[in-house]
Amino acid sequence: MTIKVSPAGNIELIGICSSDEGEVLLQHLLATPHMMVDWRACEAAHTAVIQVLMATRPGLLGPPAALLLEKWVQPVLAATMDK
Amino acid sequence: MNEFLTQFVIESRELVEQATEGLLVLEHSPHDAERLDSVFRAFHTLKGGAGIVEFAAMERAVHAAEEILSGARAGKRTLTTALVGDCLACLDQVIQWLDAVEQTGELPSSAANTKADDTWLADMLERNPEVRAQVATALQFIPDPDCFYQGEDPLARITALPELLALDVQPMAAWPALNSFDPYKCNLVLTALTAASMGEVTAHMHGHSGTCEIQTISDVRTTPPASALPAQARNILTEQRAMLSHATAANLAGFVASAGLAAGNALRSCALAETAAIIAQATESSLSANSPEPLRHAISQLLSPTPAAVTETTKVSSKPEATAQTLRIDARRVDALVRLTGELTVAKNAAGHVAKLAQQEGNAIAGLLKDRQVVLERLIAELQESVLGMRVLPLRSVLQRFPRVVREMSLNLGKPLTLEIEGDDTEADKAIVEMLFEPLLHIVRNAIDHGIESLGERAARGKPPTARIRIRAARQADQVIIEISDDGGGIDVDRVREIARTRGVATEEELRLMPEMDIIDLVFAAGFSTAAKVTELSGRGVGLDAVRTAVERIGGRVSLESRAGDGATVRFSLPFSVMMTQVMTVEASGQMFGVPLDAIVETVSVPRTAIVGIGAAHAIVLRNRTVPVVDLAAILGLREAMSGETDATIVITSVAGHFGGLHVDRIGQRLEVILKPLDGLLTGMPGITGTTLLGDGRVLLVLDIGELLQ
Numbered sequence: 001m002t003i004k005v006s007p008a009g010n011i012e013l014i015g016i017c018s019s020d021e022g023e024v025l026l027q028h029l030l031a032t033p034h035m036m037v038d039w040r041a042c043e044a045a046h047t048a049v050i051q052v053l054m055a056t057r058p059g060l061l062g063p064p065a066a067l068l069l070e071k072w073v074q075p076v077l078a079a080t081m082d083k
Numbered sequence: 084m085n086e087f088l089t090q091f092v093i094e095s096r097e098l099v100e101q102a103t104e105g106l107l108v109l110e111h112s113p114h115d116a117e118r119l120d121s122v123f124r125a126f127h128t129l130k131g132g133a134g135i136v137e138f139a140a141m142e143r144a145v146h147a148a149e150e151i152l153s154g155a156r157a158g159k160r161t162l163t164t165a166l167v168g169d170c171l172a173c174l175d176q177v178i179q180w181l182d183a184v185e186q187t188g189e190l191p192s193s194a195a196n197t198k199a200d201d202t203w204l205a206d207m208l209e210r211n212p213e214v215r216a217q218v219a220t221a222l223q224f225i226p227d228p229d230c231f232y233q234g235e236d237p238l239a240r241i242t243a244l245p246e247l248l249a250l251d252v253q254p255m256a257a258w259p260a261l262n263s264f265d266p267y268k269c270n271l272v273l274t275a276l277t278a279a280s281m282g283e284v285t286a287h288m289h290g291h292s293g294t295c296e297i298q299t300i301s302d303v304r305t306t307p308p309a310s311a312l313p314a315q316a317r318n319i320l321t322e323q324r325a326m327l328s329h330a331t332a333a334n335l336a337g338f339v340a341s342a343g344l345a346a347g348n349a350l351r352s353c354a355l356a357e358t359a360a361i362i363a364q365a366t367e368s369s370l371s372a373n374s375p376e377p378l379r380h381a382i383s384q385l386l387s388p389t390p391a392a393v394t395e396t397t398k399v400s401s402k403p404e405a406t407a408q409t410l411r412i413d414a415r416r417v418d419a420l421v422r423l424t425g426e427l428t429v430a431k432n433a434a435g436h437v438a439k440l441a442q443q444e445g446n447a448i449a450g451l452l453k454d455r456q457v458v459l460e461r462l463i464a465e466l467q468e469s470v471l472g473m474r475v476l477p478l479r480s481v482l483q484r485f486p487r488v489v490r491e492m493s494l495n496l497g498k499p500l501t502l503e504i505e506g507d508d509t510e511a512d513k514a515i516v517e518m519l520f521e522p523l524l525h526i527v528r529n530a531i532d533h534g535i536e537s538l539g540e541r542a543a544r545g546k547p548p549t550a551r552i553r554i555r556a557a558r559q560a561d562q563v564i565i566e567i568s569d570d571g572g573g574i575d576v577d578r579v580r581e582i583a584r585t586r587g588v589a590t591e592e593e594l595r596l597m598p599e600m601d602i603i604d605l606v607f608a609a610g611f612s613t614a615a616k617v618t619e620l621s622g623r624g625v626g627l628d629a630v631r632t633a634v635e636r637i638g639g640r641v642s643l644e645s646r647a648g649d650g651a652t653v654r655f656s657l658p659f660s661v662m663m664t665q666v667m668t669v670e671a672s673g674q675m676f677g678v679p680l681d682a683i684v685e686t687v688s689v690p691r692t693a694i695v696g697i698g699a700a701h702a703i704v705l706r707n708r709t710v711p712v713v714d715l716a717a718i719l720g721l722r723e724a725m726s727g728e729t730d731a732t733i734v735i736t737s738v739a740g741h742f743g744g745l746h747v748d749r750i751g752q753r754l755e756v757i758l759k760p761l762d763g764l765l766t767g768m769p770g771i772t773g774t775t776l777l778g779d780g781r782v783l784l785v786l787d788i789g790e791l792l793q
Contacts, residue, residue: 016744019231022266030261047238052266055258072242076252 003028010061011035011051013042022048029056039064045073054080084645087352088188091136092181093411098132099174099181100483101125106167106174107486111501113155113162120334123152124341124601126170127326129177131345134319135352141180148173164672171487204298205314207251207274214248214386217278218300225255226274226293231267235292238273244287246278269293276300314337324382325376335556339369339378346382358385414513424463424470425457428755429776431456431463436779473661476516478556478565484520485527489552492531498538498617499549500531506556510561512660515637519565519655522630522641526567527552528654529627534571534651544648546570568652574603574645586610603645604739607631631739635789638664638681640739664758666775666785668751669734671714672721675751677775677785684742686750691731696745703733710735711792712744718769718791736788743792758785 003024011028024061029035029052037053038061039045044065050073053060057080063070105122109115126149133142148170154160183191203223208215222244226237241250249272258264277284281299288295323342330338343366350359396443441449482504493500535541535550542548555566568579579602583589588608589597605611609628631641639657658664658681666677686707694712696703701712712733733744756775761768772787 004173019236019267026261026264026266038331044239047226047269047271047519048250048266050238050270051271054252054254054271055264056261068242072247072250073238076250079251 005032005035006038008038009035009060010038013037013039013064014044015041015043017042017045017049019046019048022046022052025049026052026056029058033058036061039069041065042069045069050077053077057081085188088136088184088190091132092185093127095132095177095181098125098129099177102129102175103171103487104483106170107490109162110164110167110490116156117124117151117333119156119162120337122170122780123149123156124334124337126152127464128345131323132348134315135345135348136190137315138180140191141177144173147330177516181391202314203274204300204354205318207249207276208300209314210251211249211276214276218276219278220281220284220425221276221300222274222284222288222295222297224272224275224288224291224293224295226269226271226291228268228270230269230292233292235269237269237271237291240288240291241273241275244275244277244279245283247275248278249276250274313353316349316353316355320346320382320386324379324386327379327382330375332373335373335375336370336513339366339375342366342375342382342385343378346378350385361385364661412473414474417470420470421474424467427463428467431459432754432777433779434459436777471512474513474660475510476513476615478509478511478516478519478563479505481516481519481523481736482507482554483552487533488524488527490530496531498531498535500535501549501551503551503553504555505553507702509556509563511657515563515639515657515660518637519657520603520632522633522655523554523565525627525630527554530567530569530571530651532654534569534573536572540572544572544747558659563655563657563659565655566652567655568650570650573647573649573651574606574643576602576645576647579603579605583608583611595655603643607641607739635739638679642739664775664785665753665755666758666783667734667747667753668783669715669747670749670751671719671747672716673748674721675777675781675783676715677754677756677783678734678736679772679785680753682736682738682788684737686732686734687744688730688732691729694731704742705735708742710742710744712746713792714746715786715791716748736792738789738792741789742790743788745786745788745791754783756783756785 002014002017003021004012004014005028005083011025011032013025017025029037033056036059040061040063042064043066054077060074060077060081063073064074102122102125105118105125108118109122112118119364130145130149131141133139133145151160151162151166151170153165155162180191204221207221208218211563224237224241225234226235230237241247252271253274255270255272258270265300279287283299284297288297314742322348327342328339343362347359347362347366350362361381362385365378368377369375369379425729435456438449438452441452446452485504486502489500492498530552531550535552536544536546538548541550551564551570553568555568557564576599580594583602583605584591584629585595586607594602607627607630609626611626611628634641634655634657637657639655642654642656643651644654645651647767665680667680667683668675670676689703691784693703695703697711701714702709703712704710704792731746732748732750733746734750736743736745754775754777758773758775760773761771765771765774770787770791771784775783775785777783
């Protein structure tokens, strides 16, 4: 399990999140729409996961652990949140 | 259609013509650098125009052709027949688009569909000005919706691009409601800018699933950051500037003019007419200084974000703009003017009649009236000339379509051909120029199909393998002469005689007596066609008689001259203008008729006894030639044939090479009239071609000599 709800009440993305976990993340967010997503421990995330973040626009706790995510994906998500 | 689009269509058509003409020359002499430049410029300007009206599909198509030509200019490839064909096909597509634009008043929707594709690049560059200087390649990747199942991770692939400079991810379609959202379907468009080369990016994207567009941004690399111009105009300006830097002394003028035009249009399309005026000024300076620098500088100024351009703007644009030398006027307005001038001529003739009456009655002011009338006559003649001059078009507009026709036929029939066109700047009335294409096409097709021998026959006759078709146009007095000649086999007189006999065009007896020239002329007779096999190209059930009819309808004549084994020449003699017809009036049984002057050879007075009966017909012998004579009054049913002791007045006419005599009571005067075709109940009345009003208000029937003497 690399997606779980933390004791602090956030959805945590941990390690490498595969394409299957897009569905898991979506279910979490549907169940508790106001939860923040904490991706500070995320080392990689499949497009499917990122796409769920783009569509649901939860609050994000960052920066992510992986440099690539921080440099390229975070700005994309930030731009989505602004809308 | 908005004015801008109208202008775009007109200009594009001119460019297509220019490009087509050049391409056909290039096909035979692919190393003609000047021609190559001219064609390249035409394509370049076409592309610029398409860019301005945001016609993305056309822009892309023309760009592809431009790339080919650019390669040829750089010496990287030779223009083969196939490549020329590709470029021509591109122009065909452009013509289709232009036709559609003209018909609907808007860009074809297929073009609109693809429009979004092209804006992504400009948008992406605009949003990331800080990396612009380093961008080498841009790409847009739309992954297949099911790509996740195929193990594709689009975002990972793109973020791993070498030297990635900027990334943008957008939903392809708007996000659906979350409860119906399918996380396994990819709904993304990924756009990226990188400093890596096209090759590296292409290699990196290898094996992706979805659609991926990769573009090189070499020109943009040096572009300074955004100025106040819209992205579209800026792209066009940048391109013009890049083009100018390739200008050499030889092609400078063309490059400058082309770049100036494209840049000016781009600016006007953004409602920057004042700025466009600067470009026009700079183009002028560049042309007169024979250096691309002024124009390049002006474009650079516009592209630079500093306000220098603005100061420059106010300074230069205070100079007066050059005024246009030509006007585009709706043809209907000109026609209305022609009609009014015609009516004015009729009114003038009536006034002349009144003056004559006054003179006969010894009226004191008759002389004055006559003087005024003469002045009026001169002025109206001048007016008429200038009005008709407005309707005049060069024959180029028709003749320039032939290189394509000949090229295609040459390829289809496997007969190598060259086409020579001479005198395409000869002018004629619009109505004539416009009706000429079909008849000329028919003649040219016939010449190629039937006239030009097969390669084997040509070799046997010792002729060069490449046959020659020549179209020559020239103005002779008030006539326009067009000659179409070939160096083929000429007309086979025996075959013509044989076919005429079997098809009942002429009887055995007639044929035996007929001189060779007349037999050749039989190919224009109705019901005659020499095509042994009906090909797709000629012989589509319409014979050459259709050509003769069409030409004669506008007052022209067609004749054919054949040199056995050496080719044939078809000659069109056309009036310069269809509006005025010269007639001579004749009287028969107290009634006046007009005879078209172009049908009259001479008038003779012969003793009545010289008219001898040949069977039921009559004839005279004139300079050792038998000329059939008809009594005008008699054939029109006005009275019985005359007989008497006085001399007979005979008008000798010639129509399509046939001589004939009209026996009339009296010869009247020469008139220049506006011939009105018969309409209403009179339509189709045999023997009459039209009517006109005489000065005294009487109607003059103008005779159709050809029909009368048949």
